[in-house]
Amino acid sequence: MVKMMLEMMFREFERHKLRTFLTMLGVLIGIFLVTSVSSFSEGISYYINDRIAITSGLVTVSERGLQQFQMMSSEIDEDLVEDVETISGVEEVSPVLFATIDGVSLTGIDPEREEIIRGITIGIEDGTEYTEGAKEIVAGYEFARKNDYNVGYTIKLDEDEYEIVGILQESGDSDIDNAAMMPLSDLQELAGKEGMISMMMVKPLTPADADFIEQTINDEFDDLTAATDKSIQKSVNSMLDQMSIMTFALGSIAALISGIVIMNVMIIAVRERRREIGTMKAVGATNRQILTAILVESVTISVGGAILGIILSYGGAAYLNTILLRPVAIITPRLVLQGILFAGFIGMVSGLAPARQAAKLSPIEALRYE
Amino acid sequence: MKGNIFELKNVWKTYCNKGVETHALRGLNLTIKRGAYVAIIGPSGSGKSTLMHVMGCLDTPTKGTVLVDGKDISSLKDDELAKIRREKIGFVFQAYNLIPGLSAIENVAMPMRFSGHGKKESQEKAISLLKKVGLENRMHHKPSELSGGEQQRVAIARSLLNDPEVILADEPTGNLDSKTGREIMDLIEDLHKRTKKTVIIVTHDTKLADRTCNQIRMIDGDIAK
Known part of the structure; x- marks a missing residue:
């Protein structure tokens, strides 16, 4: 059953290559941005931890x-x-x-x-x-x-x-x-x-003198800033926190936009396929089977876009790191998983309304001739 | 097996559009015996399509009882109706209603896939049915590559896939030229003779209806007395 739906779905993608690609593009850009920004955070924290290990104490x-x-x-x-x-x-x-x-x-x-x-x-x-x-x-x-x-x-x-x-x-x-x-x-x-x-x-x-030295330099020298590795860690952490707020904001906007795009396309797709859906119901498809088919389709589009976005982001990071000779941006497995799950969630949420619409469609639609 | 495949008692179907009630069926009573070959005829708007929807479990009546193979469908849920459609009824539509993206085999195999059968098993059965309707050479074609008559043959093969009790054909020759239409009717008739399945044809074509054993004439949402 699921296999047949996947087959039909890919036929459908083939029929509307451009539309499918453009829909994916929304998710692609969103996940690309989020993954890229997060990869910088990962890069910075990796770099700083490295430094701190060396300058420890x-x-x-x-x-x-x-x-x-x-x-x-x-x-x-x-x-x-x-x-x-x-x-x-x-x-x-x-x-x-x-x-x-x-x-x-x-x-x-x-x-x-x-x-x-x-x-x-x-x-x-x-x-x-x-x-x-x-x-x-x-x-x-x-x-x-x-x-x-x-x-x-x-x-x-x-x-x-x-x-x-x-x-x-x-x-x-x-x-x-x-x-x-x-x-x-x-x-x-x-x-x-x-x-x-x-x-x-x-x-x-x-080691106990470090804090006192930091304090004295910061108080008495106008031109100098002193930082112990602990306070460096602290300031880096607060910077990373700020970046994660930015990532969150970016992610929310990306999710909203790509979600709307997917929902829109799926609503159109369902409307276009009213007769097909009606026919499937007439020959015995249950509401749940139709619902699953549409959901799987929208999740696939979304996750497909996310995978392309992550690949793009990975390429960008690798390129930057080669130019700058050090790991500036790092795509960790966590970021990949996060991107895919996030996209899956977007696909699921935005596919829900069109899928329910399709599931509730009366099989009599199949008998209405245009 | 003897007995009635359909028993309709005082069936009403009322549509409500912007506060205006339209009665498509008005207290209709009808019994159809198992293995019958029946035509439902009547002018457009007489309710014959609505009657077919109700008998085909595509729709439930507003009032009254509809027994399909002894089971009352008037209060069933969507999924239970889907199950009856899948197991007991095969549909043939005027516009063939094949899925454009799928080949003839895949279209025929679809109902079995919905009932959870594997691809191989479903397609084997589909192939044997396509051979029976004379399409062994066109099995891998998409609907757009088939003529109207061929598409209707695919649809007939699909309707037979789950070995249903009843074939419900809604204007099966409506989109075909008269020669092809006759061929399709020959096929349906042959099918009835060989399988003894109940065949119900909805049409407004009296010539076509004359080929069947019984005619049910509809007028204004009821059977003409």
């Missing part, structure tokens, strides 16, 4: 007024490092500069203090550490792998040759893996940013 200090994910464009005066070092509870401060030169993401770190930012766990896999002033760099794992770099290779940065003296272990943090490291002072010179840094990583004496 540290206080991040950056230019005031910037968001967590804008760290690359943060700029602060290097002299402030000394001021921060005087705050009680501070064990060590590591200044960091980010710059992109000739397409290479570079991270400048004070050679003495690199383990703070790199984390104890990320060591050199191959080769040695760099020496200051010797035009030497250490390549991140992914950066070296993608470009096929080995220890001893040289790369050209702003007309100068730099030798790759070491390659880092894989950290799992795409920012570190896709970058190259060099001594802070070398990068400052290379990037023309003498006396400037992007951020500082502050290591507290004990």
